[in-house]
Amino acid sequence: MLRYTVHRVLVMIPTLLAISVMVFVIIQLPPGDYFTTYLNELQSQGETASAERIEFLRQQYGFDKSPVEQYFVWLAGLLQGDFGYSFEFNLPVSDVVGDRILLTFIVSFATIVFTWIVSFIIGTYSAVYQYSFGDYALSLLGFIGLATPNFLLALVLLWIANVYFGTSIGGLMDPEYLDQPWSWGKALSVLEHLWIPVVVIGTSGTAGMIRRLRANLLDELHKQYVVTARAKGLHPFKILVKYPLRMALNPFIADIGNLLPQVISGAAIVSVVLSLPTTGPMLLKALQSQDMYLAGSFLMMLAMLTVIGTLISDLALAALDPRIRLGGGVQK
Amino acid sequence: MSVHLYPTRDLSADYVRAAIGLSVTAGPALLLQPAPAVAAVLGGLAVLFAAFALRTGMRQLTAIEVTEDGIAAQGPLSRRISRDEVTRVRLDYFSFGRERAKGWMQLKISHGYRHIRVDSTIEDFETVAQAAAEIARRNELALSDTTVANFRAMGLAVDDPDREIAA
Numbered sequence: 001m002l003r004y005t006v007h008r009v010l011v012m013i014p015t016l017l018a019i020s021v022m023v024f025v026i027i028q029l030p031p032g033d034y035f036t037t038y039l040n041e042l043q044s045q046g047e048t049a050s051a052e053r054i055e056f057l058r059q060q061y062g063f064d065k066s067p068v069e070q071y072f073v074w075l076a077g078l079l080q081g082d083f084g085y086s087f088e089f090n091l092p093v094s095d096v097v098g099d100r101i102l103l104t105f106i107v108s109f110a111t112i113v114f115t116w117i118v119s120f121i122i123g124t125y126s127a128v129y130q131y132s133f134g135d136y137a138l139s140l141l142g143f144i145g146l147a148t149p150n151f152l153l154a155l156v157l158l159w160i161a162n163v164y165f166g167t168s169i170g171g172l173m174d175p176e177y178l179d180q181p182w183s184w185g186k187a188l189s190v191l192e193h194l195w196i197p198v199v200v201i202g203t204s205g206t207a208g209m210i211r212r213l214r215a216n217l218l219d220e221l222h223k224q225y226v227v228t229a230r231a232k233g234l235h236p237f238k239i240l241v242k243y244p245l246r247m248a249l250n251p252f253i254a255d256i257g258n259l260l261p262q263v264i265s266g267a268a269i270v271s272v273v274l275s276l277p278t279t280g281p282m283l284l285k286a287l288q289s290q291d292m293y294l295a296g297s298f299l300m301m302l303a304m305l306t307v308i309g310t311l312i313s314d315l316a317l318a319a320l321d322p323r324i325r326l327g328g329g330v331q332k
Numbered sequence: 333m334s335v336h337l338y339p340t341r342d343l344s345a346d347y348v349r350a351a352i353g354l355s356v357t358a359g360p361a362l363l364l365q366p367a368p369a370v371a372a373v374l375g376g377l378a379v380l381f382a383a384f385a386l387r388t389g390m391r392q393l394t395a396i397e398v399t400e401d402g403i404a405a406q407g408p409l410s411r412r413i414s415r416d417e418v419t420r421v422r423l424d425y426f427s428f429g430r431e432r433a434k435g436w437m438q439l440k441i442s443h444g445y446r447h448i449r450v451d452s453t454i455e456d457f458e459t460v461a462q463a464a465a466e467i468a469r470r471n472e473l474a475l476s477d478t479t480v481a482n483f484r485a486m487g488l489a490v491d492d493p494d495r496e497i498a499a
Contacts, residue, residue: 004426081367322424323478
């Protein structure tokens with residue numbers, strides 16, 4: 001397993017470097033830079049800015065250097081915890097980002113846990129009690145979840161939370177905790193608001209996962225070894241847990257890598273609808289205004305989360321099922 | 333008796349991997365004064381690569397012996413497990429990518445907390461695996477379905493079809 005881990009981490013390092021190059025190229029692709037956009041904005045509003053001042057700012061922030069130089073300065077800064085400067089907010093990126101990364105992580109993590117728990121219970125039930133009323137009802141619920149647009153579900157849940165539970169509309173905490181340091185009250189407020197985005201973002205992923213788990217488990221349950229175990233009088237629960245469920249879980253774990261980017265990109269639109277203080281809306285704004293360091297830092301952090309998710313998924317899968325597949329050649 | 337060594341070519345490749353890993357983790361950690369969180373991650377990864385380099389070194393100095401009595405690892409951490417003592421045999425397969433192509437196997441032979449691990453990159457791995465399969469059969473060990481499948485993929489039978497498969 002050590003050799004596998006080392007190989008896997010070694011693959012991850014160039015992947016991250018390649019992503020950093022792509023992120024940097026993408027944020028540099030639009031013509032001009034932040035200052036050009038800023039100058040155009042001012043001109044469209046009938047205002048003017050001194051060309052000398054713009055040139056001075058361009059030099060001060062290293063925009064006059066070659067893109068390669070800019071890239072290495074940015075990369076070294078990332079490692080040192082200096083994410084650059086946000087021109088839009090006139091603040092260091094780390095100050096602008098504040099709690100957003102943490103809140104995004106909390107929402108994403110809670111969504112994945114929600115997706116797993118719900119889909120595990122429903123998927124297992126649906127497979128074991130195939131074609132029962134419960135199976136049909138839960139499958140219908142899953143399809144509704146899959147088909148309902150997230151923003152619509154978000155609006156409905158906001159209304160329900162406000163009318164029946166008195167939760168404030170939008171946001172991830174009560175307004176009095178905004179820009180306040182972390183406290184028990186703030187944490188509890190986040191927990192109180194968390195279920196809406198978690199349910200909204202998690203629903204579509206849950207539905208897909210239920211279908212996958214149900215199909216995999218049904219495949220396993222119809223195999224001969226299960227029939228033999230039943231014929232030998234083994235307890236149905238033991239038969240289920242001992243092998244079929246474990247085998248059916250493999251795609252579940254393999255999906256961690258896919259789930260993370262889905263959750264994060266899905267959260268961007270929902271965050272706008274729900275006014276969540278997560279990375280999505282700010283990333284969108286940073287990309288629109290060509291606030292390159294802010295956008296680049298966000299994209300890099302999200303990419304890193306995805307790469308780490310894939311690494312965890314691969315390691316878990318290798319530990320859970322280190323089995324050869326037909327057609328795979330063994331290296332000598 | 334047969335003696336098996338890890339080929340220099342494979343060991344060199346592992347040394348290169350460890351060196352690359354150490355240089356891209358310990359290098360920036362020492363030269364760039366990274367943020368504490370980044371330093372912790374880079375430091376952790378550097379320890380991983382250092383451990384891998386150390387293990388590769390141990391493997392270079394270790395020979396696996398398969399005898400009539402049992403299986404032994406002769407080297408800095410010598411271990412011997414006689415055939416009758418073997419309580420667990422496990423054969424895992426590791427590979428990259430979703431297709432699971434171009435991987436390698438790892439055989440683990442245990443007696444309580446004493447283990448001998450052998451990678452399929454070793455010379456004549458088939459002989460070691462065959463010996464392990466015979467031991468498993470003779471000692472009537474309960475093998476995981478993964479191990480059984482991997483032995484079967486190598487063309488080695490390890491169990492009666494009716495015998496219960498263990499976790």
